[in-house]
Amino acid sequence: FTGTLISVADLTALNSTWQTKQPVVRGRELYDSMLFSYCDRVNFHYYQLAGGIPDVVAHLSRRTGTRLMSNEVGIKEKYAASPDDAARQMVQKYARALALGVAPVIWFTPGGKSDNNGGALVDAQGNIVPETVNAFEAVARFLGKPYQNAADISTNTLARFKFQYGDGASEVNVMWPLADSVNTISIELGYEAFDYQNQKRPGRN
Numbered sequence: 001f002t003g004t005l006i007s008v009a010d011l012t013a014l015n016s017t018w019q020t021k022q023p024v025v026r027g028r029e030l031y032d033s034m035l036f037s038y039c040d041r042v043n044f045h046y047y048q049l050a051g052g053i054p055d056v057v058a059h060l061s062r063r064t065g066t067r068l069m070s071n072e073v074g075i076k077e078k079y080a081a082s083p084d085d086a087a088r089q090m091v092q093k094y095a096r097a098l099a100l101g102v103a104p105v106i107w108f109t110p111g112g113k114s115d116n117n118g119g120a121l122v123d124a125q126g127n128i129v130p131e132t133v134n135a136f137e138a139v140a141r142f143l144g145k146p147y148q149n150a151a152d153i154s155t156n157t158l159a160r161f162k163f164q165y166g167d168g169a170s171e172v173n174v175m176w177p178l179a180d181s182v183n184t185i186s187i188e189l190g191y192e193a194f195d196y197q198n199q200k201r202p203g204r205n
Helices: 008-015 018-032 050-064 083-099 130-143
Strands: 041-046 067-073 105-107 149-152 158-165 170-177
Touching: 041 050, 050 067, 050 083, 067 083, 083 105, 083 130, 083 149, 083 158, 083 170, 130 170
Parallel strands: 041 067, 067 105
Antiparallel strands: 149 158, 158 170
């Protein structure tokens, strides 16, 4: 579940190693047990690309029959080209996970494996990383409260997740272009636009 395609040959090669084969056997035993019938939520960790989240959530939901949460979501360093790229991915991961009913979703920052710190809020010297902190503040500001309804209304060129709060009068749309496309979005009267850095974009109110 990396969010990227893998060939059958590569998958076969991976499955022939002890490192992948043994956990798969143990995972199957866990799925076949009665454990999940005693759980309120099943927790999972996710550090791969944002595009893989729907598949992971669908698989875990189907196999466990239980609501999901994640106390560790972050980005592997090999998937984050820069702090700015990590900030964009953070918003995308939260939008995808929350829209699928995963809650709570807790962001990971340094303290664990070094290769999982691509989206860290502070660097190795303890300094704030502005790009990821700003993105985290944007997520907390716009997606940090329970929603009434959520929907994935994406198109082939635009990822779009709509969250409705309260009686439906309050609405947040999280959007980003897909496949290097260029999209023009009309902002309706009464709405405001903010970017992934929590900065208000020019436009009418």
